Amino acid sequence: MSNMGKVIVVTSGKGGVGKTTCTANLGSGLAQQGKTVVLVDTDIGLRNLDLVLGLENRIVFDLVDVIDGKCRSFRQALIRDKRFENLQILASAQSRDKDAVKPEQMKSLCQELKGAFDYVLLDCPAGIEMGFKNAIAGADEAIVVTNPEVSAVRDADRIVGLLEAADIAPIRLLLNRFKPNVAQKGQMLSVEDVQEILNLQLIGMVPEDERVVHSSNKGEPAVLDPKSKAGLAYRQVVQRLIDPGAPAWAPEQPGLMSKIRRMFSVNLGSQAN
């Protein structure tokens, strides 16, 4: 088992919170750290993980082709990233829908993939229907992405319930598009507010950063941008994925907020210069 990789599903329930961006960034970050990584876009019919990585034109075969056996093996459908040799993606089909794949098929595909890679990151579609069931079928662990908004947190809570029921553990929380200054003024949900409902292990907080949208549009993940503060946050999440013992923001820890604030203020300071 030791040489088997980990299958981690990146999910959120609500759409637009940044699942795909997270998947692309964490994948690139892990690859930067020398891990072999495959990103699987399970959002069949609405594919866009390839866009965020700037790989759209390289797609020949997709997830449904692999499942239907239209290519020799999954390897034929993998697309190598421009920047990292050890990062590959398996794009989803654009002209099919979620019913084209069954949970058992995803499960066996994930089994195959985790034999060949250190990390298998699954980009989950929004919602809790078939696409979600497919995406979590083969997952060992989960990262729940949420924004500090009531609706995103509510949907994340629903998702966590379903993940728990599917025996997926650990389930870790990534708070995305966080605005430390706004939260400090109490105009936005704080980490404590979010954790009061979700009560999950916090793997990271990614601050709102205009550069993320810009870099996604260019097809270059923010994690590789040394100037981006979101990129820095993603690199920290990557560290924590590789080594769970890396300093984490344990929600139980006293004085948590002050630590995070200090950290952010350092980041912001370095940004200003």
Add this chain to the structure above:
Amino acid sequence: MTHTLPLLDGVTLKGTRHGLLVCVREDLDFELALQQIQEKLALPLLTQGSDGGESGAFDNQRISLDLGWRELSCESFARLKDSLGEVELAGVLSTSLQTRTVAESFGIKAIIGRLGLAHHQGRRLRQEQREQEQAEKEAPAAPADSVAVAVPEPAPPPGADQEQEATLYIKRTLRSGQKAVYPGNIVLWGDLNPGSELEAEGDVLVLGSVRGRIHAGCNGNSEAQIYCQSLHPTVLRIADEIWTGDLKEAGLKQLPAAVKVTCAKDKLNFEPQTRGGS
């Protein structure tokens, strides 16, 4: 999981409008349950041919399973499904979200609920208990007069030696979309997150923070009570009376640390519980 349902058999078969329902008692060991299900279904019973079922055994027939609040993992469910052999599993009835989710992942229809023998047993048990209590205490139950009698019962049900009403203990947090339905009392050792629901025919006691909905006495039992340690504005119901989180309506200035909610005179009564000396 403590409960006091004196059932004779771990696995019982019931004929319903929709076919045969196999009720599997929750406290029955899983291995034993598998064994008993197989034994029961292998019996060459003659079906009471209302739907024209003529075969002697249940092979190639459709059955439904009532799993109650038993929580099954994917592996357990697969084994359970395999143990049915030729018998087709048409649906699963369960109050456990986990079990329902797992069943659905196998492509089997899952419905919230618990129809098995236990239900009726629980009801009968409660009725007997009530009759017994009334006989003993000459029915002083009606709290109609607002006399300030300073002997409030301790809010959690007293762990008396006598037979208790069937109680479902949930030792985790209920998350959005999860719902527990039980024909007795419910004790929740965790939070009731927004978007989750508790529905009990008896009392409801929540030891975590309450942000989800509670319906106590959902069968019309207005004597049911709700006790919360940390209540947030939400929807509470006892029998047919509803509170929608309005503090004024509850006669409270602020939400107290602990509160007991009862139903009297067609109105919900909120009694803040202070931590007095015991």
